Amino acid sequence: MTALNKSIEPGDSPDLTEERASGTFDTNAMAAVIYGSDKFAQRRREISEAISKIPELADSAPLPFLDRFGKVTEGSRKLSVILENIDKLIDPSSYEEGLHLYTEVMGMEGHPLALHEVMFIPALIAQASDEQQVKWLGRARRREIIGCYAQTEMGHGSNLRALETTATYSPETQEFILHSPTITSLKWWPGALGKSANWAVVVANLIIRDKNYGPHPFMVQLRDEDSHEPLPGITVGDIGPKMAFNGGDNGFLGFRNYRIPREYLLNRHAKVEADGRYVKPPHAKINHSAMIRVRSHMATGQGALLAHALVIAVRYSAVRRQGYLEDKSREVKVLDYQTQQHRLFPSIARAYAFIFCGFETIRLYDQLLIDVQNGNTSGMADLHALTSGLKSVVTYQTGEGIEQARMACGGHGYSMASYISEIYGVAIGGCTYEGENMVMLLQLGRYLVKSIEMIQNGKSRELGPMVAYLAENESEIDLNLGPNEYLKVFEYAARNQTWRATEKFQKLRNSGMSNEKAWNQASVELTRASRLHTRLYIMSTFINHVGSIVDQKVKGVLIDLLNVHVTYEVMDIGIYVQGLLSSNQMDLIRNQLYVSLETIRPNAVSLVDSFQISDMQLRSVLGRRDGNVYENLFKWAKSSPLNKTDVLPSVTQYLKPMMEKSKL
Ligand SMILES: CC/C=C\C/C=C\C/C=C\C/C=C\C/C=C\C/C=C\CCC(=O)SCCNC(=O)CCNC(=O)[C@H](O)C(C)(C)COP(=O)(O)OP(=O)(O)OC[C@H]1O[C@@H](n2cnc3c(N)ncnc32)[C@H](O)[C@@H]1OP(=O)(O)O
Numbered sequence: 001m002t003a004l005n006k007s008i009e010p011g012d013s014p015d016l017t018e019e020r021a022s023g024t025f026d027t028n029a030m031a032a033v034i035y036g037s038d039k040f041a042q043r044r045r046e047i048s049e050a051i052s053k054i055p056e057l058a059d060s061a062p063l064p065f066l067d068r069f070g071k072v073t074e075g076s077r078k079l080s081v082i083l084e085n086i087d088k089l090i091d092p093s094s095y096e097e098g099l100h101l102y103t104e105v106m107g108m109e110g111h112p113l114a115l116h117e118v119m120f121i122p123a124l125i126a127q128a129s130d131e132q133q134v135k136w137l138g139r140a141r142r143r144e145i146i147g148c149y150a151q152t153e154m155g156h157g158s159n160l161r162a163l164e165t166t167a168t169y170s171p172e173t174q175e176f177i178l179h180s181p182t183i184t185s186l187k188w189w190p191g192a193l194g195k196s197a198n199w200a201v202v203v204a205n206l207i208i209r210d211k212n213y214g215p216h217p218f219m220v221q222l223r224d225e226d227s228h229e230p231l232p233g234i235t236v237g238d239i240g241p242k243m244a245f246n247g248g249d250n251g252f253l254g255f256r257n258y259r260i261p262r263e264y265l266l267n268r269h270a271k272v273e274a275d276g277r278y279v280k281p282p283h284a285k286i287n288h289s290a291m292i293r294v295r296s297h298m299a300t301g302q303g304a305l306l307a308h309a310l311v312i313a314v315r316y317s318a319v320r321r322q323g324y325l326e327d328k329s330r331e332v333k334v335l336d337y338q339t340q341q342h343r344l345f346p347s348i349a350r351a352y353a354f355i356f357c358g359f360e361t362i363r364l365y366d367q368l369l370i371d372v373q374n375g376n377t378s379g380m381a382d383l384h385a386l387t388s389g390l391k392s393v394v395t396y397q398t399g400e401g402i403e404q405a406r407m408a409c410g411g412h413g414y415s416m417a418s419y420i421s422e423i424y425g426v427a428i429g430g431c432t433y434e435g436e437n438m439v440m441l442l443q444l445g446r447y448l449v450k451s452i453e454m455i456q457n458g459k460s461r462e463l464g465p466m467v468a469y470l471a472e473n474e475s476e477i478d479l480n481l482g483p484n485e486y487l488k489v490f491e492y493a494a495r496n497q498t499w500r501a502t503e504k505f506q507k508l509r510n511s512g513m514s515n516e517k518a519w520n521q522a523s524v525e526l527t528r529a530s531r532l533h534t535r536l537y538i539m540s541t542f543i544n545h546v547g548s549i550v551d552q553k554v555k556g557v558l559i560d561l562l563n564v565h566v567t568y569e570v571m572d573i574g575i576y577v578q579g580l581l582s583s584n585q586m587d588l589i590r591n592q593l594y595v596s597l598e599t600i601r602p603n604a605v606s607l608v609d610s611f612q613i614s615d616m617q618l619r620s621v622l623g624r625r626d627g628n629v630y631e632n633l634f635k636w637a638k639s640s641p642l643n644k645t646d647v648l649p650s651v652t653q654y655l656k657p658m659m660e661k662s663k664l
């Protein structure tokens with residue numbers, strides 16, 4: 001038996017053993033549902049097992065005790081050990097296996113290949129021509145070069161149209177001349193740019209004969225491949241410590257009239273001929289495809305981060321005893337308090353919901369990629385709108401859930417021994433990267449307004465399936481609520497809010513206000529509509545996914561979890577459903593929520609065990625699989641570098657003299 005499955009091992013905390021014994025389903029079967037197949041869930045376990053047999057892959061010290069330099073060095077050290085052993089560990093052609101390997105060994109604090117895998121290679125796949133792929137993709141996949149994605153500038157991130165970096169075509173030499181005209185035009189933030197990457201996909205405005213054709217992607221060599229020194233004309237470095245990701249080297253980059261060949265414009269879709277003729281892409285926003293890809297993957301990625309925090313908080317809550325319920329002879333597990341359950345269980349449901357919803361979104365992205373390669377770009381606007389809303393809602397709710405998980409661990413949650421603050425820092429980065437959340441909610445808002453305008457213009461039949469509900473009439477809600485009735489409640493809320501926000505915008509515009517001002521004055525209402533629409537999508541994919549599960553025990557507990565989800569979500573949007581639900585109905589739903597918290601309680605630990613996140617990956621003393629928290633907390637504190645000596649130099653140098661002086 002591996003240390004990952006539900007089995008009970010000698011030396012485990014009796015409290016966690018009791019929890020595992022009360023689980024009603026097989027956690028391996030649940031893991032197969034979470035990871036898409038039994039085969040992949042099994043591969044994850046095998047990879048974790050193989051990693052545990054290579055001691056050099058373990059952290060050389062708990063990461064929170066390392067400084068920035070130590071973290072960056074540790075990341076590169078482990079990467080080199082991974083690459084020496086890669087064939088023993090994974091199938092190198094499998095992206096998913098690679099992601100699991102990296103997450104387990106490198107942790108979540110960033111490493112030199114994170115953006116190489118997540119954005120650089122996908123940008124080459126989506127935007128490089130076949131010929132360019134022959135030139136660069138193999139080299140990137142074999143890691144002969146390390147790449148990054150350099151788009152954001154110090155002064156411009158959300159508004160791509162205002163980027164300042166230029167790539168001016170010179171027909172005489174058939175080159176592009178890259179230039180950063182100002183301080184604010186310095187590329188700023190790209191992961192792995194600072195110290196690791198020697199190549200980059202750089203997004204710059206394409207200029208041909210003084211005409212600006214807007215942002216385009218260029219393949220740019222930044223450093224000498226032998227010496228790793230920056231090439232002449234390139235200014236590059238690290239932007240300094242961040243809230244999290246401090247094992248990563250997010251960077252800055254400037255160009256001084258830096259020349260690259262004409263063939264380095266990534267030209268699968270748009271081209272510049274030798275004489276300077278511009279060949280338009282099939283869709284104006286096709287150059288945004290690397291972003292759409294990451295946004296499509298963010299629901300599963302963020303669901304996994306929320307899962308990490310919940311494994312820690314739920315296991316710890318089952319071994320932490322504090323206060324009393326009826327039995328005054330022994331303190332109670334804090335997991336038995338209704339407030340603790342209300343704090344944690346809806347987040348467990350959200351983590352599952354995000355992961356299931358992510359499957360669907362990744363499927364839609366993969367289909368779009370095929371369609372676009374075949375010249376069909378008609379699905380781009382729909383997926384852009386969907387992923388814009390989804391990345392915003394999942395990152396925000398993940399952040400909320402992780403912070404609640406931290407508080408649910410009391411004082412020890414605040415210690416880095418819990419590791420929750422690191423998970424939080426990484427997760428909330430997602431509220432900003434890949435499009436700041438408000439900006440992206442407003443992108444979805446535009447799409448929703450356009451959908452309402454179609455209905456107003458008698459074109460309801462042309463609405464896509466995800467917005468068809470906007471044209472329906474209010475439904476009566478049956479008091480005997482099942483998940484599909486909750487979906488109708490959500491549809492009501494999203495429809496009402498979308499109409500209200502659109503009508504507000506239209507009214508302001510019709511009053512003579514400019515389009516932009518009217519939009520701005522309706523924008524808070526529009527973001528509310530976008531959130532409700534997205535939460536409706538998440539709920540409906542959760543319901544559909546649970547409906548498709550075959551294992552009856554797994555399905556049973558997921559239905560219980562779904563009940564937690566739908567009741568919690570509807571209570572959470574109470575203000576938007578006042579016109580639909582009576583206060584009696586709201587009381588009924590509230591009570592159903594409390595009942596569903598009790599129903600899920602015996603399965604809480606098994607539900608988080610099913611994420612099968614190993615102790616190595618979790619890096620948390622509080623979340624250990626064996627539940628032996630206290631002795632390991634003491635061990636962890638003793639390993640603090642501050643405890644290497646009993647008397648610190650700072651005491652000898654400053655505090656002792658101060659105390660001595662005060663004695664006189
Ligand atoms: C594989 C795993 C992936 C992810 C894992 C997730 C979590 C993992 C956990 C740990 C992470 C580990 C490592 C990763 C670490 C770090 C981060 C990773 C990546 C970060 C990288 C970046 O941040 S890259 C920079 C991203 N930048 C942005 O996102 C910028 C945001 N701005 C924009 O996208 C655009 O400016 C815009 C969309 C806001 C506006 O664009 P634009 O000005 O061009 O357009 P308009 O507003 O004028 O709109 C005109 C019409 O065009 C439509 N439109 C816009 N975009 C698109 C599109 N992409 N497709 C289709 N249509 C589009 C728009 O809707 C308008 O339509 P109308 O019909 O209304 O006119």
Ligand SMILES: Cc1cc2nc3c(=O)[nH]c(=O)nc-3n(C[C@H](O)[C@H](O)[C@H](O)COP(=O)(O)OP(=O)(O)OC[C@H]3O[C@@H](n4cnc5c(N)ncnc54)[C@H](O)[C@@H]3O)c2cc1C
Pocket residue numbers: 115149150151152155156157158159188189190191245250429432433434435436437438439442
């Ligand atoms: C951890 C991390 C990793 C990153 N990695 C990369 C990378 O690899 N490559 C890369 O190119 N970039 C990267 N970025 C940069 C990131 O993509 C940008 O920071 C992000 O797109 C937000 O842009 P901004 O910083 O310009 O925010 P701003 O747009 O300046 O946002 C500031 C505020 O203005 C508001 N705002 C802006 N525009 C509007 C509007 N139109 N309407 C209403 N409100 C608005 C926002 O809502 C926000 O509240 C990374 C960032 C982080 C934090």
